[in-house]
Amino acid sequence: EIVEEAAGALDAGRLLPLDAFWRTVKSVLRLKPIRFEDRRRNVVHVLSAHEARQWALPVVFVCGMVEKQFPQIHRPDPFFPDSARRQLNTSGVRIRTAAEFEREERALFDSALAGATMLATLSYPEFDARGERNLPSLFLDDLFAEPQQSRAVRPAPRRLFSAPAPPAIVASDLLPLLLEKTRRVTPSGFDSYLQCPFQFFARHTLRLRPPPPRPEERLDQNYQLQGEIIHSVLAEWWNQPQEIGPLFHRVFQECCEESQIQPGYHTERLYNAMLENLERFAADKRWPRAGYHSQTEMQFEFPLSDSVCVAGRIDRLDTAADGRAYIIDYKYSVAKNVRERKHGNQLQAPLYVMAAEKAFGVRPLGMFFLGLKGSVEYAGWSETALLDGDPLPREWQLDVGERALRIVGEIQNGRIEPLPANPDHCRFCDARDICRMEVSAALTEAEGA
Ligand code: SF4
Incomplete structure (x- = not known):
């Protein structure tokens, strides 16, 4: 209709190049009001x-x-x-x-x-x-109508929805790819799946990454990078004891250069906070360091079955002369989160204990999450009740491999349902804009109505 109107406005006997005609079409398009008839019935129009x-x-x-x-x-x-x-x-x-x-x-x-x-x-x-x-x-x-009390209402759906089957990968040509992608799974991958199958799918199967942060958010909102800085400093400091301040300063500067972090108020604030946390840790003498030989940043890989292996990195392995060892995992988190992690359902701790035994040939004596933000918090397990650690759970030895293989089986069968174990953590999830969590939650609610 618009093309015809544009043609009608031009001289019919004159030949025009296409771009001149197109300019006229665009002018008509800009001026012509376009009205769509709205036939929807189940809507409320909100108007001024x-x-x-x-x-x-x-x-x-x-x-x-x-x-x-x-x-x-x-x-x-x-x-x-x-x-x-x-x-x-x-x-x-x-x-x-x-x-x-x-x-x-x-x-x-x-x-x-x-x-x-x-x-x-x-x-x-x-x-x-x-x-x-x-x-x-x-x-x-001025109205003659009698006022009426409002009534509490909850509109009932006209029909009950039957929730569709949860999303899954079923195409026969895609399932072998899942098999391929799960030959090597990291402990954080297992924990990601336990938090939410869709999160694992986005992060580990599709390897989707969020857009690069804006310059002012490269450090401030980037908890992973802050953790990496702390880990690098501690790996070096634990092996070669020295003044932690200058070491941190060097690592921080290198990181700022590499990640192009702008100097400014927030960078300075985070620098000071990290330095304070590291100095507090360096001054903490509770860990019986002298009795152990320490190795840091230990890469491991061990088989779970003929076709699946677990790979990862232990932050620190402290081995005593008799071959018994503690596994330490640094967390740049506040004490509360570290304690929650100890009582969570995750597989990181049991898999690290398994790795210490299978990949490094030591006898695990305990495992600690070591929180460093705001205070120094050891939360974990110890066979000798070191630092109030609980005994290593017996079931870890019995069923951790089985649990891990069951998870791998679910992933290989195409399970990608957005179903967070802890919905509070969804706000930190990189996949939150694509998982359609609200839709899936609404359907679950409708099903329960
Ligand atoms: S935002 Fe929540 S539901 Fe969505 S993928 Fe992440 S963890 Fe799953």
């Missing part, structure tokens, strides 16, 4: 009072009938009073006066009521945001 003047609707709700909001109060302008406005009006300059504003508000109210062909409901909130009682609008005083 001005927009509502054009509509006639069977049922109209006018909300916010609160004094001073509808009608709005127009206070006299001390620099441009009504008397001056009236004078200008009599001289032919059209300027609205307070009385005209009031008439306009009244006209809006009347047209909102007149637009309802079946039912008009006028409502106002009884209390404002501070909990103080609202006064109803003056317009309500």
Whole structure:
């Protein structure tokens, strides 16, 4: 229609190059109002009072009938009073006066009521945001209708939804790819799956990464990078004891250069916080360091079955002369999170204990998560009750391999359901914009309704 209109506006007998014709089409397109007929029935149109003047609707709700909001109060302008406005009006300059504003508000109210062909409901909130009682609008005083108490309602769905089967990969040509991708799984991969199968799918199968952070967020919002800096400093410091401040300064500068982190207030703030946390750790003498030979950043890989192996890295392995060892995992987290991790359902700790035995040939004596942010927190297990550690759980030896293989089996069977074990952690998840968690939660709720 627009192309025809553009052609009609041009000289029919003249040949035009395409780009000239296209310019005309674009002009017509810009000027022509395009109206789509909205045939939807199950919608509520939310309109301003001005927009509502054009509509006639069977049922109209006018909300916010609160004094001073509808009608709005127009206070006299001390620099441009009504008397001056009236004078200008009599001289032919059209300027609205307070009385005209009031008439306009009244006209809006009347047209909102007149637009309802079946039912008009006028409502106002009884209390404002501070909990103080609202006064109803003056317009309500003029109505003859009796006020009615509001009724608590919860619309019932017209039909019960049956939740669709959870999303899964079923295509026969894709399943072998999943087999391939799960030949080598990391402990953090298992924990990601236990938090949410879709998170594992996005992070480890598809290897999706979030967009690079903005320059000002490269360190401030980047907890992974902060953790990496702390890990690098501790790996070097534990092997070669030295002043931790200068060492941290060097590692921090290298990281800023490599990741192009801008100097500024937040960088300085984080620098000081990290330094303070590291100095606190360096001064903490609770760990019986002298009795152990330490190895840091230990890469491992061991088989779980003929086709699956576990690979990862242990931050620190402290081995005693008799071959018994502690596994230490640094966490740049606050004490509460570290304690929660100890009591969680994750597989990292049992898999590290398994790795110490299978990949490094030591006898595990304990495993600690070591929290460094805000305080030095050891949360873990110890066969000698070191630092109040609980004994290593017996079931780790019995079923950790089985649990891990069961998870691998589910991944290989195509399970990618967005089902977070802890929904509070969804806000930290890189896949939160693509997993359609709200949709899946709404369907679950509808199913339960
Ligand atoms: S945001 Fe939550 S539901 Fe979505 S993928 Fe991440 S963990 Fe799963």
